[in-house]
Amino acid sequence: MITPPSSLRRSERSRRATLQAALDLCTEKGYGRVTIEAIAARAGVSKKTIYRWWPSKGAVLLEAFTDALVDATPFVDTGDIGADLRTHVAGAVKLLTVPPFGPAYAGILSELHHDDVLAQALKDQLVDPRVEEAVARLRSAQDQGQIPPGANLPLAVEMLYGPVYYRHVLRKPVQDEETIAALVAHVLRSLGSPGY
């Protein structure tokens, strides 16, 4: 078995230290004042090491946010698509209320319109995989007869996530449990799900 030389492998310890340092600095100083220098100093790694793995502080925070989002929003399958979508959306909404994740994600989104590399990374690392998983969960509900065949599943995903983004970027109050339940029920009804 061939292992790459250690200089080419990203140490998991360094990776975690870097992500945690970036999140801590984001909490303390706000997204705008986080720098690669400060992340490196806090994490006890060199700037060179950080730049070897991430092109920008936005990319560091994107990876930290994605890790947290994946943990907070599992696509469980209890056999009840309504309950599982409520759990999923509530997980995302809750994460956005926990500093520094909400402000960090707002900071990442704010850089997208002038940072094409970050925009591509967000698409490849966060948005596309999450949408794919969401569609897969809806498809398994379809297989179980909870969503009619032929339903527009990608549109359903946009209708679920859209209002979360809408409130987040406009800094509106986040959705409470009741509002999330109403959203999920409306989306399922729009697909023609029996019982909604």
Added chain:
Amino acid sequence: MITPPSSLRRSERSRRATLQAALDLCTEKGYGRVTIEAIAARAGVSKKTIYRWWPSKGAVLLEAFTDALVDATPFVDTGDIGADLRTHVAGAVKLLTVPPFGPAYAGILSELHHDDVLAQALKDQLVDPRVEEAVARLRSAQDQGQIPPGANLPLAVEMLYGPVYYRHVLRKPVQDEETIAALVAHVLRSLGSPGY
């Protein structure tokens, strides 16, 4: 009739010149490089005049964007709520594809998380009035029997606007006519509208 002294009235000519200068600079240089100095020079007004009426370049561009949005997305009432919502959403989507409006709005949104004054202005000048008008249009459809009584109209507005924001902030391709029609049909079906 008492008129305020001219120094306290905002000249409509100066206002329009300022807004147009801000939009032109946004097209030429991108949102990030627009400055109050450059807007003043281009519009032929003093910086002092601009700061008398707007606290920041974001506020100038917000007013310019809001004027354009109001023009582009009238709440018509042809008696067919589906057709009118398609027209409305398509107007907003189209505006976001026209430089400098899409990038200008992305720039404004990107400042919200560190500019409380701009966030409040966006809420007061753009979001709340537009949501109110949208709910009013849905309510008139309700009066005409096209939407059942008791339907959750504010949620419907979020389901319509949410996906537009979702695509805009994530820099996804904008919705085409067919996708907008599917969205509107799903939202109306979710409300229990007859015929959807």
